[in-house]
């Protein structure tokens with residue numbers, strides 16, 4: 180099976196690019212499963228009901244997220260009722276929603292999608308993501324060999340550690356959160372497709388999706404700033420992974436950067 184994975188969707192430009200580019204790409208490349216990180220989909224920070232629904236109806240099968248998922252309060256109850264939107268699994272017990280989802284399609288394909296958050300240089304003191312994935316695999320991994328893991332983290336070392344830790348136990352481990360695509364995609368010896376960060380879907384000539392001047396001013400002044408999503412050329416970034424659905428082993432991983440041109 181073929182899996183399309185897209186990095187953090189940033190605000191309206193990112194959502195629009197997903198809406199216009201994903202379905203044609205899925206048809207052309209015969210993609211079976213689309214996983215999209217939605218943590219920045221609403222105004223560049225957080226995900227609200229409208230943006231989650233928009234991404235799901237644009238062709239995303241499963242939405243992952245990260246530290247910003249809690250920004251919009253309305254998403255708390257939505258997380259409890261919409262299992263296709265994940266929050267990092269290693270938040271303390273009692274957090275709304277879930278960090279894993281068993282996807283299935285009408286052709287009999289299935290996959291377990293897991294979302295965890297790293298602890299190095301991250302704002303929240305979450306539980307151990309490594310043991311958390313172990314537990315999810317133990318409890319929910321029996322009936323599907325295809326496992327896709329979004330490791331939402333800042334530190335490249337922690338993301339690499341997760342890739343190697345899960346080598347041979349996951350079909351794909353991909354990093355999100357930094358919004359900058361890395362060029363280290365590969366198949367690890369045990370058959371796990373890995374990339375440190377898939378990048379973002381949003382304005383490219385920006386600073387990780389935000390207006391450049393505002394971010395630079397923030398660094399210069401060290402004073403709080405209200406950040407706005409940039410108006411710039413938009414790209415869709417991610418990877419396409421080929422997975423043998425019987426063994427769960429990845430056969431290939433290809434980096435993706437599609438330019439989006441406004442249609443009006």
Ligand SMILES: [Fe+2]
Nearest residue numbers: 187218219356
């Ligand atoms: Fe993000």
Ligand SMILES: [Fe+2]
Nearest residue numbers: 245246247356
């Ligand atoms: Fe994040």
